Amino acid sequence: MRHSPHVSVRGQKLPLFSRFWLMLFVPAIVAMAGTIFFPGGALAEAVTPGKPTSLNGTPGNQQVSLSWGAATNATGYLINETDLVSGQTTQLPTVVTGTSYSLTGLQVGRWYRFSITPVAETTQGPSSDPIEVRTKGFSGSYDNYYALGDSYTAGDGAPPYNGAKNCYRSTKSYPYLLASGAPTPILIACSGAVADNIDKTVQYSWLPGTQLGELQSYPRGKTLITLTIGGNDIGFSSELTNCITSFTSCKSRRDAISQRITNLEPRLVQVYKELRTAAPGADIIILGYPLLVADPTIADCHNPIVYTGLGAGEMQMIRDLAAQLNDTIAQAASQAGVSAATQEVEQAFAGHEACTADESQEWINEIAGLNDALHDSFHPNSAGYQALAGAVNSARNLLYQNSMVRK
Template identity: 35%
Template sequence: MKQTDVRPSVRRRTALGAALLGGALSLTTGLGAVQAEARPAHHGATGYVALGDSYASAPAVPQQTDADCQRSSGNYPSLLAAAKHARLTDVSCAGATTAQLTAAQGTAPAQLDALTRGTRLVTLTIGGNDIGFSSDIATCAGLTAGDPAGSPCRTHFTTGGTDQLAQRIAQTGPKIAQALRGIRQRAPHARIAVVGYPDLFPEDGVGCTSAAVPFAAGDFAYLRDTEKKLNAMLRTEARRHGAVYVDTYAPSIGHDMCQPSGRRWIETLAPETPAAPAHPNAAGEQAMARAVGRALDRCGARRRRAGHCAYSAPHPARTAPAKPPAIRHLLDR
């Protein structure tokens, strides 16, 4: 069992974990105070456009290229673009919800403004902030001290018989659908890839309660299942709207925040390598780039029905590590 001793010392330290995540939330949503170091030009953009939130922008992952949106040159869109020599317009932005696809976010313009009829590839990582998942994680961390061996987070969000997080996911589905229609309208010739979220918590549900991962023993499985529901919704909407769904969860199993440093791709609430709390580090972004590359390569250049192109990446234990495949042909149609 991975769970550590949860005596009163852990009760005192869970407040630290919640505070760390709360600070990270302020960091990833306070976008208006700092001028961007580099802003991609929207006019005449062609090739590959990356849309999305902090799981695409990669806050704190070296090298940061945009202070407002906390965007890294080591994020998965940059790695994917480099692998296929694509012209990248990366407008992913930490803290973004589906609302920021069509409305400004601080000094950042609406993300869909980056699209043109010449765009050939679009990746979209969005939805987590629509359901408030980061703030929900902070809430869960704050509840641990009261019942570290139980499931206070699940109890909190399911009081009254309705799972509030599952309800929010269902309510976000139409927003994803609208986003995909907006992308198609602005970039009618583009291949669209909806990129899911990687595995944050142990797949077996066994926790690792500590100061750095301050969740109650019974809440790891609940949070894992919530993330799976979010990804399932994204997959469904991708299929319904002719987009490729990219499963980044399966290849990241065994690299969650409970794993030791060097093995984990998702950092704890007290990151040991450069990344935002509960976000992918550089290795995690590399894994996401591989997953997207494989998905697009598998689908090929021909436009197909979404049900034929939804892609689940192989489990890492069954495959050797691979570089993002060359899929330049998607841009040359």
């Protein structure tokens, strides 16, 4: 008699046709069990969480409170922290199950960068876009202070001058006059500088490079940076000279100068962001400019050339355009995530511009001498640089009190 082939199941022999039915139905039974007991399949891979959104921070004294939008499929979040002064990056060991967290024990008056990494069990998803937060306050003093920009930082208008030829750098300029906490500055600013001299072109062959390049050659640490730039980009000096010396009114130039100011904004944003990249842990303060000439309703110019050359309408135009430039500087600073001292400068010089009726209260030179001394014209004198220092100190105190959050 022929016997059917057998297979063993737990030591017993089963006919071959039984093995056939087992092979057919067991996988289906296993799949059904996985569906019932392990939704998504018993062997399904872990789902990768999405990206957290809308990360925000609230600075405090030695602390920062973070909040963010939930990521899809996330069961928790890891917090990444970078100290922007030391450059050290750490990831908090605690897995946060909510969408907010407060970090304490941070250093006073220091910049930190944060991002959020979502997790689903052991699988990590893409980190959120980072934010940078400065804790409130100020402790001790800065390790370094670098002053960049044009003549309004270099000290033109308040001789004697020293250092690089044609830069008109003076120890009477505002960087040397700041309140406690600011060390002796490294003065990189040079008279006549435009935005391109900050990051693209060397202004004079005897200078060590662009101002940004020179900045990058110095130590970082806890750093303060101040900057004035933009006045030469719109040709304020030549336009003012034209107003004073022309036999016809210069008011027809208003629209052209105004358009130059408008066009300058994206370039300023770029320069300010490059400063942030070069010194990510620095406090960066961008100064504005005085309105240059007094309110024409109360003005009285003392230099005869200025007295005869500037009419009331031209003086008002100069003030309006200077205010527009300051607004543009402030807007660019806000976009770039740096501090602006524009209103502070305007307020510090109010009633002390060129052509102030009381000449002893005039903190901006009218026409200062002839030939080589002409560069001093319409620049702050010693009292004016004291006023600029006061404006920087006000902006510093505001930053220390309110701090800042930037993308």
